[in-house]
Amino acid sequence: MLANLDHTFYYLENFQAVLDWVGGRYADLLAGDEQAFIAQFGELPQASRALFVRMVMRKGCVFRASKLVYGEIGETRAAMQALVDVGWVQADPELDIAGLFDLLQKPELALVLAMTPAEKKLPKAEQLGLFSLRHTGSQAFSAWCSDAVSAVDDVAYQVVNKDLCDRLRLLFFGNLYQDWSEFVLSDLGISQYEKVEFSAASRGFGCRADIDAYLALHACREAFHAEQPVPEVLAQLAGLHDLDNAWLTSRRNRLLYQIGEHLEKQKDWALAQQVYAGCTYPGARLRAIRVLEKSEQTQAAYDLLTLAQQAPESEAEHQQMLRIAPRLGRKLGLAKVTKAARTSPTELALCLPFPQEDYVVEYVVRDHLHTDDAPVFYVENALINSLFGLLCWPVIFKAIPGAFFHPFQREPVDLLSADFQSRRADDFAACFAQLESGVYHQTIRQTYAAKSGLQSPFVFWSTLSEDLLEMALACIPAQHLKHSFERILLDIRANRNGFPDLIQFWPQERRYRMIEVKGPGDKLQDNQKRWLDFCARHDMPVAVCYLEWQEAEQ
DNA sequence: GTTGGGATTG
DNA sequence: GAATGTGTGTCTCAATCCCAACTT
DNA sequence: TGACACACATTCAA
Ligand SMILES: [Mn+2]
Ligand SMILES: [Mn+2]
Numbered sequence: 332m333l334a335n336l337d338h339t340f341y342y343l344e345n346f347q348a349v350l351d352w353v354g355g356r357y358a359d360l361l362a363g364d365e366q367a368f369i370a371q372f373g374e375l376p377q378a379s380r381a382l383f384v385r386m387v388m389r390k391g392c393v394f395r396a397s398k399l400v401y402g403e404i405g406e407t408r409a410a411m412q413a414l415v416d417v418g419w420v421q422a423d424p425e426l427d428i429a430g431l432f433d434l435l436q437k438p439e440l441a442l443v444l445a446m447t448p449a450e451k452k453l454p455k456a457e458q459l460g461l462f463s464l465r466h467t468g469s470q471a472f473s474a475w476c477s478d479a480v481s482a483v484d485d486v487a488y489q490v491v492n493k494d495l496c497d498r499l500r501l502l503f504f505g506n507l508y509q510d511w512s513e514f515v516l517s518d519l520g521i522s523q524y525e526k527v528e529f530s531a532a533s534r535g536f537g538c539r540a541d542i543d544a545y546l547a548l549h550a551c552r553e554a555f556h557a558e559q560p561v562p563e564v565l566a567q568l569a570g571l572h573d574l575d576n577a578w579l580t581s582r583r584n585r586l587l588y589q590i591g592e593h594l595e596k597q598k599d600w601a602l603a604q605q606v607y608a609g610c611t612y613p614g615a616r617l618r619a620i621r622v623l624e625k626s627e628q629t630q631a632a633y634d635l636l637t638l639a640q641q642a643p644e645s646e647a648e649h650q651q652m653l654r655i656a657p658r659l660g661r662k663l664g665l666a667k668v669t670k671a672a673r674t675s676p677t678e679l680a681l682c683l684p685f686p687q688e689d690y691v692v693e694y695v696v697r698d699h700l701h702t703d704d705a706p707v708f709y710v711e712n713a714l715i716n717s718l719f720g721l722l723c724w725p726v727i728f729k730a731i732p733g734a735f736f737h738p739f740q741r742e743p744v745d746l747l748s749a750d751f752q753s754r755r756a757d758d759f760a761a762c763f764a765q766l767e768s769g770v771y772h773q774t775i776r777q778t779y780a781a782k783s784g785l786q787s788p789f790v791f792w793s794t795l796s797e798d799l800l801e802m803a804l805a806c807i808p809a810q811h812l813k814h815s816f817e818r819i820l821l822d823i824r825a826n827r828n829g830f831p832d833l834i835q836f837w838p839q840e841r842r843y844r845m846i847e848v849k850g851p852g853d854k855l856q857d858n859q860k861r862w863l864d865f866c867a868r869h870d871m872p873v874a875v876c877y878l879e880w881q882e883a884e885q
Numbered sequence: 886g887t888t889g890g891g892a893t894t895g
Numbered sequence: 896g897a898a899t900g901t902g903t904g905t906c907t908c909a910a911t912c913c914c915a916a917c918t919t
Numbered sequence: 920t921g922a923c924a925c926a927c928a929t930t931c932a933a
Pocket of ligand 1: 711732831924
């Protein structure tokens, strides 16, 4: 990727690469200001371009000249002039009191705001609270500093089109959580990605409406996290009702779900109920039932529960409804429904001395059970997911149209969408067939060697040592892997977690068992119970180890 | 003076 | 003792710098 | 910047 060996302006080269990429692939979707920015950027002097990128990569959009010191750029104020001339940077911007607090250090603020000795001693956050009552307006940075005798000799600059740069970043990455540092991290080998041969026309967005909808959703999320009043955020979200894009709809639903959770904590039952009712995010329907129950609308809760029980959306929902149903039935005076007894998993009781130093219960049990002939590993979700990810590597990274569109993707964009499996059904069938033929051993070993260290949504490289891998291949029957993999694929989000903490191997006997450790006060979680049930149904060996501490000797 | 949580950097 | 809700820590890329809290 | 698992508190019903 690096043709040029002089990396002095690596960040500028990366930024320019994004502009070229976006300009080439999104020509038909770019707004006027975006087109103009891309065209104008190349015409600026190198030092100015570099300085601009430095500021864009840093936090915030207002900087002091004294904090913008870069050897490769040279004189900051000279480089800045061209940016001011094209209107991308505002010199000496207007700042409110909070903006001033961000820019100045405590001693400087004491001078500029003429603090009393008592005020100077307060923590900065409290100073801001105090002075924001006194200074409600905004004024230029220089005006803030002018009162001080010889206090602050500096200039402030504000990047005014950072949001435009965020839009370009969004177009490139298809999201806003990846940032400009992805390039250098990749070049340094810190995060390495699988090379997917997607077509030159691949891009994250197909129409301008989707781009704008993403930005609007993101604005709602920011507003929500900035504790803006919920009704205002909901009003915004209501305007984004008719999204014809499945993953945007899913993002909208997730935000609604988070808002619902927040309202629940506020005990705003009415609004929480309303939000959950208009939200299809997994689990929202169950929250709606709980909210109705908590707000004493028992009959309504029971009605919704009955409706949901006709067609549970997931095992998790079904599981939770089994607990809620008798409770609601009792309140309504209905006849008891005898609940089916659940097959309880194999139990293993341990009583060990309380460790002298800091400890982790999983390691304590691992070390206790570990022998040379029967080694124990603390793997949790890492082992089975890793084996799945290694066997199915080519399917997961298959260049299905729309799934991959930039070089820094850890996973296809549709990994968690409902049709992920069905769009690749034949490929997954071929992978699983290897479990029947026995070829999977070699496939997994080869992928382990060939793809080592590459980012993956399933493979935990740091946990999966070669020893562990070989022992797992030798001791876990292919059919057990097949059952597990099928369950993961059934609902990736729900089933890629909840695996037992430990796994023990008996290589001589080609045998293994999984062990979930429960310390005092810890109980099985729903997702763990679901895996335990599944293992029991398929005769996969698993035990729950309840750990207690021995009484201290007097 | 030390420390600890950030921002920055490659 | 179940069931539920809520808060926390741990992954972190690692080295360095900066600044605001504190006497750890 | 979440996803996970765990620790701990509260509530409620036998
Ligand atoms: Mn665990
Ligand atoms: Mn455990």
